[in-house]
Amino acid sequence: MEDFQKILKTKVFEIEKIIGAYLPKEEGFQRKVLEAMNYSVLAGGKRLRPMLMQETYRLFGGRGKEIEPFMAALEMIHTYSLVHDDLPAMDNDDYRRGRKTTHVVYGEAFAILAGDALLNFAFETALKAFPIQTEEPERLRVEQLLGIAKAMEVLAVKAGIYGMIGGQTADIEAEGSNSITTEQLLFIHENKTAALIQAAMMIGAILAGAGVGEVQRIEKCAYNIGIAFQIQDDILDVIGNQEELGKPIGSDEKNHKQTYVTLNGLEESKEQVQKLSEEAVQIIDSFGGDSMFLKELILSLIHRNK
C-alpha cells in the first residue's frame, strides 16, 4: 500500500508535466482568459482520468505519444465542467479544494469564457494527435487515422448531451423534483460520473489498437467503476467518519437528497459496490498483461473511506 502511494505520486507528477506542456502561454490581447484557464487546470486534483487513460493504453500495449494530447484534453474537459458547475447560477461554490473558484478570482464573465475556452481547447488539443503537419503523408495508414478519429468521437460523445452534459441536466432536473427512480439515478451516475471514466479508458484502449469487442468490455468496466464510486459516496455519507470525509455525515438525508442508499438500503448498496468492483477487476484480468497498478488504482477509488 505504501508502494502504491509512492508510485501514484510519481505518476501524478508525470501526468501534470504532460498536461502542463499543452496549456496555453499567457500572452497576447486575450491573456486574461488564458490565465483563468491555467488557474483552473492547475488547481490540483487527482488527475484520475488521464491516469486511467494512460494505464489502459499501456495495458493494451500502447507505447506511443499520441495518447498525451488526449490525456490533456480530457483533463481540460473535466476542469471546464467544474468551472461552470461552480458558477453562481449553478452550484454557487466559492471554494474548491481549499482554493477560490475561478469566478471568484476572475469574475463571472471570465469564468464562463474560461470554461468555454477549456472545452474548445480540449478538442484543439486532442486534434494534435493527428499527424497533420507530416511531411511524409505516404507513411501514414488509414487504420491509424481512423483510430484517432474514433478516439475523438468517444471524447465528444462521452462529454456531451449523451454523456456528461446529459447527466448534469438530469441531475439539475432531479434536484427540483420530489421523487426519483433508481432508473433516473443510474442515468445520472452513468452520465455525470461514469461517462468521462469511460472516455478515459476507451480512448486508451482504442489508441493502443484494441478491437471493438475489447473496447466494449472496457466501456463496461469503466461503467462499473463510475457507478461503484458514486454508490460508495452515498454509503460514506451515511456511515463515514465526519472528520475523514471533510463534510458532515448524513448531509444527504438532511437535504432530503435521494441516493442509491436511501432508495435501496445500506446492505444492498454495499453488496452492489462489491459486485461492481469485482466485475471491473475481472474484466481487467481477462486482458492479461501487467495490470497490478491499474487494479489497485480502481480498488482504491471504490473502497475508499473518505
Place this chain on the structure above:
Amino acid sequence: MEDFQKILKTKVFEIEKIIGAYLPKEEGFQRKVLEAMNYSVLAGGKRLRPMLMQETYRLFGGRGKEIEPFMAALEMIHTYSLVHDDLPAMDNDDYRRGRKTTHVVYGEAFAILAGDALLNFAFETALKAFPIQTEEPERLRVEQLLGIAKAMEVLAVKAGIYGMIGGQTADIEAEGSNSITTEQLLFIHENKTAALIQAAMMIGAILAGAGVGEVQRIEKCAYNIGIAFQIQDDILDVIGNQEELGKPIGSDEKNHKQTYVTLNGLEESKEQVQKLSEEAVQIIDSFGGDSMFLKELILSLIHRNK
C-alpha cells in the same frame, strides 16, 4: 438584385434543412437541455457562415456530403457564442431578433449548459464527416482523412482562444479601458468577427481539396470580409438611417465607444471598406469558376445600409 434575394431565400431554406437534420431529438432524461439547444439554433438568423462554407466548397468543385456536418457544426458554434454572450454576467440581453433569449426562457443554469452542449455537439457533429462506421476501410484514402482532420483543426482553432474566444476576451477587456489602439481594435474584429467567417470559407476550400496556397488566399479573403463588415457597422452608426438600422445612430459616440471610425475618421473608413471588399472579390475571381452568387453575397454583406 431581385434574383439575388430569391436565390438567397432558397439557399437559406436548404441550409436550415441541413442544420435541422443534425439537431438532437428532444427525448430522454436530459430533454430540457436539448430543448434549449434547439430553441437557440432555431431562433433564425442569416445562416451566413454555413452559406459561405457551402459556396466556397462549390467554388473549388466540391460536390460531396461531408460538408454538411461542418455547416451544422459551425452554426452551432455561432449559436452557443450568442447564448453565452446574452447571459446576465455578459451582455445581459433579454431579446435577440425580437425573440426572448435562451436564459430568459430556460433560466441561467440551462442557458450555460445549452451553450456548453452546443459547443460540444458542434465537434460531435463535425466528426460525423469521418467515415468511422465504414464497412470498407480499404476504400478510404489517407489524403481524404487528413483533409477532414485539417477542417476539424481549422474549426477548433478559429472558434477558440486564438480565434473567436480570444477576440471576445480582448473586447471585454477593451470595454473596461479608456483608450484602445487600432492594433487592438483590429485584433478584436479579426478574432471576434472574421475568425468564424475564415473557418467557414477555409473549411469549404479544404474539404473540396484546395491546396495550401489556395486556402491561405481564402483565409485572407475572409479576413477582408470580416473587417470590412465591422467597419461598415461603425460607419452606419455615424451616418445610417436610424429607422433602417433599428438602433439609434451615433450610439457609439454617446457610449464613448471607440471604433475604427472614431479612430481613423469617416473618409478613411469608407476607403478602407472599399479597398478590403475589392480585394476580397479579386481573390474570389482569381480562382475562376462560377462565383456570381458568392460575390453578390459578399458585397451585400459589406455594402449594406442597415
